[in-house]
Amino acid sequence: SAVISQKPSRDICQRGTSLTIQCQVDSQVTMMFWYRQQPGQSLTLIATANQGSEATYESGFVIDKFPISRPNLTFSTLTVSNMSPEDSSIYLCSVGGVGNTIYFGEGSWLTVV
């Protein structure tokens, strides 16, 4: 499986600000995804990051709030815009493997105060 690195690993942010999370994969991958894991809840898919085109967002997530870039097959960013305490969560970069297998990065633990 690929090695997935995320930055920052943790951050505390002021409400109303924006934070960009970076995801670097050590090999080229076709499928990259961004998930959110809120405290005590399951994983929720935010969007599929498409290389060279706009991301595909799941219901309840919009580009203005969570802009995503995917300039190449090894890198993606997720921005959490105009943050509120409700955005406090773990944000997970992930890549697709054989079958429906998903591999996850270590996550970015975001706290909004």
Add this chain to the structure above:
Amino acid sequence: AQSVSQHNHHVILSEAASLELGCNYSYGGTVNLFWYVQYPGQHLQLLLKYFSGDPLVKGIKGFEAEFIKSKFSFNLRKPSVQWSDTAEYFCAVGSSGGSYIPTFGRGTSLIVHP
């Protein structure tokens, strides 16, 4: 659309006890099945997966899961748990012929007392 149900949200066991975590899914087609584990402060890791073949799948750290198609289940088992098995466990189901992205259950928090 597929859905995944993990019946046990919190499980507390003593070391050496046997473990079985339930996972049921709803989907009429061919499925790929997964269990992921998240140890405290760590990222999600793949524990085991089933694509086809032997319905009894063995994973890392002595875990196994059995796919019972007639019951739409993929329960996770371990005969003797250790304190280090304390973690969050997530079942996930993907459809072979549909959307690539699997659906995750809510997770089961397992605490093992030494």
